[in-house]
Amino acid sequence: MTDVQTSSSATHNLTDDERRRSILAALGCIGAVGIGLGATLPLLALRMDSMGATATMIGLNTAMVGLSHLIFTPLVPRILRHIDMMPFLLLCAVAASVGIMGYVAFPNIWVWFPLRFLTSASLAGLFIVSEIWINQIAEDRTRGRIIGLYATVFAGSFALGPVILLAVGTEGSLPFMITAGMTLIAILPLQLARGLMPNIHEKPSQSFMSFILVAPAATFAALAYGAIETQVFNLLPVYSIRTGATETVAALVLSIFAAGNVAMQVPIGYLADRFDRRHVLAGCAAVGVIGPTLLPLAAGQPWVLYPILFIYGGVVVGMYTVGLALLGQRFTGADLAAANAAFVVMYSLGALVGPIAGGTAMDINDPNGLTISLAAIAGFGLVLTLWRRRTAGPALPPDARDT
Numbered sequence: 001m002t003d004v005q006t007s008s009s010a011t012h013n014l015t016d017d018e019r020r021r022s023i024l025a026a027l028g029c030i031g032a033v034g035i036g037l038g039a040t041l042p043l044l045a046l047r048m049d050s051m052g053a054t055a056t057m058i059g060l061n062t063a064m065v066g067l068s069h070l071i072f073t074p075l076v077p078r079i080l081r082h083i084d085m086m087p088f089l090l091l092c093a094v095a096a097s098v099g100i101m102g103y104v105a106f107p108n109i110w111v112w113f114p115l116r117f118l119t120s121a122s123l124a125g126l127f128i129v130s131e132i133w134i135n136q137i138a139e140d141r142t143r144g145r146i147i148g149l150y151a152t153v154f155a156g157s158f159a160l161g162p163v164i165l166l167a168v169g170t171e172g173s174l175p176f177m178i179t180a181g182m183t184l185i186a187i188l189p190l191q192l193a194r195g196l197m198p199n200i201h202e203k204p205s206q207s208f209m210s211f212i213l214v215a216p217a218a219t220f221a222a223l224a225y226g227a228i229e230t231q232v233f234n235l236l237p238v239y240s241i242r243t244g245a246t247e248t249v250a251a252l253v254l255s256i257f258a259a260g261n262v263a264m265q266v267p268i269g270y271l272a273d274r275f276d277r278r279h280v281l282a283g284c285a286a287v288g289v290i291g292p293t294l295l296p297l298a299a300g301q302p303w304v305l306y307p308i309l310f311i312y313g314g315v316v317v318g319m320y321t322v323g324l325a326l327l328g329q330r331f332t333g334a335d336l337a338a339a340n341a342a343f344v345v346m347y348s349l350g351a352l353v354g355p356i357a358g359g360t361a362m363d364i365n366d367p368n369g370l371t372i373s374l375a376a377i378a379g380f381g382l383v384l385t386l387w388r389r390r391t392a393g394p395a396l397p398p399d400a401r402d403t
Contacts, residue, residue, distance in 0.1 A: 018196050022137050023146065025193030027153045029089060029130035032186035034157025036096050036123045037065065039164050039179040040103075041233040042254055044116070046170045046247070048109060049238055055366075057109070059359025062234045064113055066226065066352025068120035069127070073344045076128045077337060085129060085197045086190065092125035093187045097180040104173040124348070126187075132340045135328040136198040141273070144325045148269020151321040155261030157186065158233070162254035170247070204338035211342040215330060217388035219346045221281055221323030224381040226350025228288065228316055228374055231358035232257060235370050242367040243299045256306050260314030268318040272325045278389040281326070284318035285385055288378025291316065292371040319381060320347070350377075 041062065048058050080088060099119030103112060130150075138146040160182065168174045212219045236257070237250035245253070271280050291312030298305035324343060331339045354377070361369030 019137060021192045022196040023134065025189045025196070026130045026133040026137065027150060028186050028189035029126045029133070030150060030154045031157040032093055032096070032183045033123050033127045033130070034154045035160055035179060035186055036100065036119070036183045038158030038161030038233065038258070039175065040100065040116075040119075040161070041065075041230065042162060042237050042251065043165060043170055043175055043179075044103070044112065045234045046165075046237055046250075048112075049241075051109060053109060055235065055238060055359040055362045056356070057359075058234065058238070059355035059357075061109070061113060061116060062230060062355040063352045064116040065120040065230065066348045066350065066354070068117045069124040069348030070345055070352055072121040072124045073128050073341055073348060076125060077132075077341055080129070086194065089126060089129060089187065089190060092122045093184055095119075096122035096126070097183050100176055100180040100183065104176045124344075128341055128344045131324070131344060132337045133198060135324065135336055135340055138328060140329065143328045144269035144272030144277075144322070145266060146269070147324050147328070148265040148267070148272070148321050151265040151269075151317060152262055155258055155265060155317060159255060159258030159262060161233075162251045162258065165251045166248065166255065204334040206335070206338070209342065211331075211335075211339040212346060215327060215339065217278060217281065217385045218323040218326040219343055220381055220384050221285075221319040222343045222347040223350040224285070224288070224377050225317060225320040225323075226347035227354025227357070227377050228350075229354075230351040231354045231370065231374060232313075234355050235358050235362065239362070239367045239370045249302070253305070253309055256309045257313035260310040260312065261317045263310075264314030265317065265321050268315070268321055269325070272322045276389075277322050277326050277329065278385055281319060281322040282382055282385045282389065284315050284322060285378050285382035287312060287315040288319065289375050289382060292374035292378075295371045296368050316378065319378075
């Protein structure tokens with residue numbers, strides 16, 4: 001089978017079977033990222049908390065995830081001009097797994113800062129390539145649903161992290177070993193996509209960072225969700241413990257939040273294929289404001305807390321899903337690759353500042369500063385999306401234009 005050449009024209013010439021295989025392989029890559037992040041975010045936070053670290057210190061360590069993505073993501077398209085996609089992805093997966101085991105070999109908070117940076121940079125390679133890949137492969141008429149499926153796999157693999165902790169606990173080396181092994185297993189579908197990976201050789205029409213200003217609602221949606229996601233997975237277990245929950249319940253609330261992520265992304269993607277995508281994005285941001293404000297009211301009442309977390313987790317991740325669909329609707333070829341990279345940079349910036357802001361807010365107003373931080377981030381995204389809808393007009397997908 002000949003290698004698929006660059007750009008959108010090659011990916012549009014794939015057969016239905018080839019497209020499905022290519023999508024499956026890209027989903028495997030993002031699954032590896034989700035497993036690696038979803039397990040280590042709460043695991044390292046709980047380990048550091050038991051070692052006496054402050055919430056601010058935990059937030060700073062978690063910010064290494066965003067910092068590594070922020071620095072490494074802009075380099076990935078350039079690297080791919082010199083290294084084929086397949087060996088690059090395999091190298092990133094192996095490096096991430098080795099890095100995860102490094103936490104066992106070097107159980108020291110200060111060593112975990114550079115180690116977390118290097119491990120997260122490896123996951124960033126898988127992250128940005130899978131995102132460029134899925135948006136290049138997706139056809140415009142079903143883009144929302146395909147990206148919804150992509151987000152579902154990401155959320156589902158994220159959910160495996162808390163499940164691992166529930167099953168084996170947070171002590172010893174076993175949770176790290178399982179996470180490292182599952183990260184490698186997740187990339188096995190790459191073998192189905194030999195010769196079906198879109199290569200991007202041409203240069204984009206604009207500078208990398210200009211795409212942030214060209215599509216502000218979409219790119220800020222990535223920043224907002226990056227901040228919200230890392231705050232929730234990093235600090236919600238600590239928040240739960242500080243409001244009287246057990247460690248088991250603290251891990252369970254993440255599973256419920258993640259279950260909402262998994263359940264709602266394809267339906268949200270369907271809405272994004274049928275209606276004004278900026279309206280759908282605004283709706284997701286509105287739930288992102290309301291959800292955290294209800295958490296203090298549900299403290300100590302699990303059967304009130306669980307439905308709130310499920311709905312909040314399911315809808316707020318739609319900010320990422322719909323934002324990515326907006327980019328795919330607007331850009332093609334190298335411009336789409338550059339816009340996707342800018343999107344991940346914004347997500348990474350959110351992952352960098354979010355835990356610091358959330359941890360500091362908790363130290364100032366313990367523990368409800370976290371809920372204030374979460375609501376404020378989504379609130380700004382809501383205002384920006386409504387402003388963009390007013391100034392730029394509707395963002396109607398093909399199905400909506402035909403009705």
